Amino acid sequence: MKILLIGSTGQLGREIIKSSPNDIYLITPSRLEFDLKKTKECYEYILNLSPDWIINSGAFTNVEKAEIEEELAYKINALGPQILAKALSKSGGKLLQISTDYVFNGQQNYPYKTDQKVSPINKYGFSKAKGEEYIKQYLPSNNQSNILRTSWLVGPNGNNFALKIMQLLNNRDEIKVICDQISSPTTTLSLADAIWKTIKKNEEYTKKNKSFPIINHFCNDGLASWYDLAVTIKDICLETGLIKKAGEIKPIQSNEYPSKTQRPKYSVLDTFKTKKTIGLKNSHWRNELLKCFNNSSPLKI
Ligand SMILES: NC(=O)c1ccc[n+]([C@@H]2O[C@H](COP(=O)([O-])OP(=O)(O)OC[C@H]3O[C@@H](n4cnc5c(N)ncnc54)[C@H](OP(=O)(O)O)[C@@H]3O)[C@@H](O)[C@H]2O)c1
Numbered sequence: 001m002k003i004l005l006i007g008s009t010g011q012l013g014r015e016i017i018k019s020s021p022n023d024i025y026l027i028t029p030s031r032l033e034f035d036l037k038k039t040k041e042c043y044e045y046i047l048n049l050s051p052d053w054i055i056n057s058g059a060f061t062n063v064e065k066a067e068i069e070e071e072l073a074y075k076i077n078a079l080g081p082q083i084l085a086k087a088l089s090k091s092g093g094k095l096l097q098i099s100t101d102y103v104f105n106g107q108q109n110y111p112y113k114t115d116q117k118v119s120p121i122n123k124y125g126f127s128k129a130k131g132e133e134y135i136k137q138y139l140p141s142n143n144q145s146n147i148l149r150t151s152w153l154v155g156p157n158g159n160n161f162a163l164k165i166m167q168l169l170n171n172r173d174e175i176k177v178i179c180d181q182i183s184s185p186t187t188t189l190s191l192a193d194a195i196w197k198t199i200k201k202n203e204e205y206t207k208k209n210k211s212f213p214i215i216n217h218f219c220n221d222g223l224a225s226w227y228d229l230a231v232t233i234k235d236i237c238l239e240t241g242l243i244k245k246a247g248e249i250k251p252i253q254s255n256e257y258p259s260k261t262q263r264p265k266y267s268v269l270d271t272f273k274t275k276k277t278i279g280l281k282n283s284h285w286r287n288e289l290l291k292c293f294n295n296s297s298p299l300k301i
Helices: 011-018 039-049 063-068 070-091 123-138 161-171 188-207 226-240 272-278 285-294
Strands: 002-006 025-027 053-056 094-100 145-150 174-178 215-217 248-252
Touching: 002 011, 002 039, 011 188, 039 070, 053 070, 053 188, 063 070, 063 123, 070 094, 070 123, 094 123, 094 188, 123 145, 145 188, 161 174, 161 226, 174 226, 188 272, 188 285, 215 272, 226 248, 226 285
Parallel strands: 002 025, 002 053, 053 094, 094 145, 145 215, 174 248
Antiparallel strands: none
């Protein structure tokens, strides 16, 4: 099976490559070779390659910057997936698009189900929600559209909350972390595994002429605030000796944090249906975080 991975240099992309099955021919262009902004070139690249699948892990992921660079975020997160879907509707392959809990407004106090209407409250969430919409529009049939939403990605490399907190704890006497935004921290290692299993399951369904769900939710189990997550990172880092000293962590509310970006207060995704469909085991985010630390490439500061 020929699979094109977009976003191969990102924190998730790198784990997707590391965990790829042996029988896959994985093509991993850099952003220079495949730029989602350059729609004409992307379209031609896909038609020439004719991949069986595209995994799109490429995105404009800076939520704060998306407010200022709205047009660029829209080009990459909405028009990018649109061109992937348009090209695949011609060449015939399938798309697995990574999406986000930020397509929801966070006003409900119970987990969001896969069939709920999206309701983004910031530019990043809006651009990702539009990307989903275009995919459904251009790839409506035959298990071709796969949107896998996730939340709060952390992992052993790249630009993520866990690594930032480790650095700050090591360098400062006190750090302030938001305690009134809740979601499910999810490791890139566990998400990469879920991605490969989603592809396998979709192929099994397709062979049996069964319809596979277009939208799936994958996160590690359990909930946390950013503050809970930071405190756990501190505990693990001290236990494992990754840092020798750690500053105090002080909880603050969102309105005490200098940001113009609105973020959902409770963006927990309901993952029950997806885990059952795909056959994924339950695992608490703390256990998954520990696995990152015990991985062959442990978190480094
Ligand atoms: N991070 C989170 O907490 C989180 C939560 C929910 C969902 N997600 C979603 O998960 C996916 C992976 O996120 P991540 O955390 O791995 O992101 P990341 O570490 O920021 O990586 C983003 C990737 O996208 C690539 N990219 C950026 N602009 C591009 C363009 N114009 N054309 C092609 N590629 C481009 C980057 O390439 P360069 O390295 O060259 O910049 C990089 O490989 C994204 O779809 C994101 O929306 C993330």
